Amino acid sequence: MYSMVTTAIARGLESVYIQAEADVSDGMPLFEMVGFLSSEVKEARERVRTALHSCGFKIPAKRITVNLSPADVRKSGSGFDLPIAVAVLAALGEVEAEFLRDTLVLGEISLNGKIQSIRGVLPIVAEAKKRGIKKCIIPYANLAEAKIVPEIEIWAIEDLRELVSYLRGRTYIEKTPIINMEEARQKQTEPDFSEINGQDSVKRACEVAVAGMHNFLMIGPPGSGKTMIAKRIPGILPPMTIEEKMEVSEIYSVCGILPQNGVLIRERPFRSPHHTISPNGLSGGGIVPKPGEISLAHNGVLFLDELPEYKKSTLEILRQPMEDKEITLVRQSGTYRYPSNFMLVAAMNPCKCGYYPDRTRCSCREGEAARYLGKISKPLLDRIDICVEAPLICYEELTQKNKRNESSGNIRNRVSAARERQQHRFRQKEISCNSQIPSKDIETYCGLNEKQNRYMKEIYQKMEISARGYYKIIKTARTIADLDDCADIQMHHLNEAICYRIQDQKYWE
Ligand SMILES: [Zn+2]
Numbered sequence: 001m002y003s004m005v006t007t008a009i010a011r012g013l014e015s016v017y018i019q020a021e022a023d024v025s026d027g028m029p030l031f032e033m034v035g036f037l038s039s040e041v042k043e044a045r046e047r048v049r050t051a052l053h054s055c056g057f058k059i060p061a062k063r064i065t066v067n068l069s070p071a072d073v074r075k076s077g078s079g080f081d082l083p084i085a086v087a088v089l090a091a092l093g094e095v096e097a098e099f100l101r102d103t104l105v106l107g108e109i110s111l112n113g114k115i116q117s118i119r120g121v122l123p124i125v126a127e128a129k130k131r132g133i134k135k136c137i138i139p140y141a142n143l144a145e146a147k148i149v150p151e152i153e154i155w156a157i158e159d160l161r162e163l164v165s166y167l168r169g170r171t172y173i174e175k176t177p178i179i180n181m182e183e184a185r186q187k188q189t190e191p192d193f194s195e196i197n198g199q200d201s202v203k204r205a206c207e208v209a210v211a212g213m214h215n216f217l218m219i220g221p222p223g224s225g226k227t228m229i230a231k232r233i234p235g236i237l238p239p240m241t242i243e244e245k246m247e248v249s250e251i252y253s254v255c256g257i258l259p260q261n262g263v264l265i266r267e268r269p270f271r272s273p274h275h276t277i278s279p280n281g282l283s284g285g286g287i288v289p290k291p292g293e294i295s296l297a298h299n300g301v302l303f304l305d306e307l308p309e310y311k312k313s314t315l316e317i318l319r320q321p322m323e324d325k326e327i328t329l330v331r332q333s334g335t336y337r338y339p340s341n342f343m344l345v346a347a348m349n350p351c352k353c354g355y356y357p358d359r360t361r362c363s364c365r366e367g368e369a370a371r372y373l374g375k376i377s378k379p380l381l382d383r384i385d386i387c388v389e390a391p392l393i394c395y396e397e398l399t400q401k402n403k404r405n406e407s408s409g410n411i412r413n414r415v416s417a418a419r420e421r422q423q424h425r426f427r428q429k430e431i432s433c434n435s436q437i438p439s440k441d442i443e444t445y446c447g448l449n450e451k452q453n454r455y456m457k458e459i460y461q462k463m464e465i466s467a468r469g470y471y472k473i474i475k476t477a478r479t480i481a482d483l484d485d486c487a488d489i490q491m492h493h494l495n496e497a498i499c500y501r502i503q504d505q506k507y508w509e
Pocket of ligand 1: 351352353354355356362363364369
């Protein structure tokens with residue numbers, strides 16, 4: 001007898017549909033599997049056979065052939081176990097083929113027949129709904145994330161025996177996912193901007209950067225509060241749209257790190273990988289590549305503290321995804337695309353000791369500071385929209401008691417209002433923030449008047465800015481104008497944006 005079961009694997013955030021076909025015929029007793037399989041898929045044969053046996057199914061002495069099609073897609077991962085087992089059972093006449101119509105089966109089986117969770121269930125189920133699949137049979141451990149997708153029937157299965165009883169006609173009774181209350185409760189009190197005394201100009205630059213999703217670099221001596229400021233960015237990030245929440249949650253599902261509380265990720269990601277991270281850890285990697293930090297930071301912030309401490313090869317990886325807002329990883333099994341639309345926030349000391357160019361305090365030898373700064377390549381620097389110096393703050397600023405610092409809540413309100421203006425501006429476009437305006441559209445969205453044009457021409461020639469740097473000034477000025485609720489860019493918006501762009505010239509000649 002012949003049977004066919006539909007399954008899918010996540011390739012990036014897309015699903016590749018696979019048919020598991022089984023055929024049982026007379027002949028030499030044999031269990032063979034074909035269809036461009038990786039070694040872990042070939043091992044499914046043993047897992048399926050043992051699991052069926054331990055669930056009390058006698059595999060008859062017949063010739064069993066399993067084929068995974070299409071043949072040109074390399075199959076890897078352990079998610080094929082359950083579809084193969086179901087296909088074999090159907091071919092043996094144990095389950096009605098009718099039950100498998102418009103149904104997607106996902107899951108790994110352990111030797112005792114228990115169904116194990118797999119990665120990427122959320123994007124697969126979301127895609128299945130779009131394709132008109134009526135029912136998904138998934139591991140019970142993945143139920144919380146599958147439930148996020150509305151209006152599709154989900155059967156959550158704990159072991160193989162249970163599934164067979166359903167397929168033989170017992171009614172499936174809806175289950176509730178295990179909700180991890182620890183994770184649901186986890187929302188801790190965030191650090192607040194009101195706790196930082198002084199550094200008003202750095203805080204302002206930070207607000208502008210977040211408002212337009214501009215890449216942001218803070219440079220200054222140790223103890224000037226760069227890390228403290230960066231750590232408070234999550235508190236001023238604007239809320240995500242429903243589409244953004246879905247994108248982020250799908251990436252976390254593919255990584256297998258989606259919180260088990262049955263809801264979409266609500267907060268924008270803030271990722272701060274340590275400087276010892278490998279290039280693969282940042283970009284994504286593995287035989288079946290998992291998303292890296294740049295994708296886990298999608299729609300949020302990637303914070304790199306002590307920027308020059310990262311390996312040069314690691315930092316250079318950032319360049320292409322910063323331009324394309326996605327990363328492509330090519331493997332033998334196919335091409336994987338993960339979105340990586342993040343805002344880069346970086347902090348660094350200007351030299352090893354931290355006090356360059358203050359010659360009275362800097363203890364670095366001649367040329368050492370230049371070497372240190374040289375670890376940040378020009379092309380990477382060119383992709384930073386806002387660079388700001390964080391000086392050491394004086395005693396009066398540190399101990400000021402009377403002045404009330406602004407809270408993160410206040411700043412967040414302004415940022416959110418500026419973001420809403422941008423969303424309205426780009427409602428017909430693929431982009432959502434000023435930092436993403438393509439250079440060809442600069443004129444449309446950031447038009448300057450004649451006087452401003454003359455002024456910018458002068459600046460461009462005098463400061464020897466790159467073309468990319470020039471556009472970054474205009475885009476940053478657009479964001480400053482948005483924070484000001486101004487329809488047109490004003491001269492003082494341009495000047496503020498120019499300041500953010502030329503501070504780095506002091507360090508990198
Ligand atoms: Zn120094």
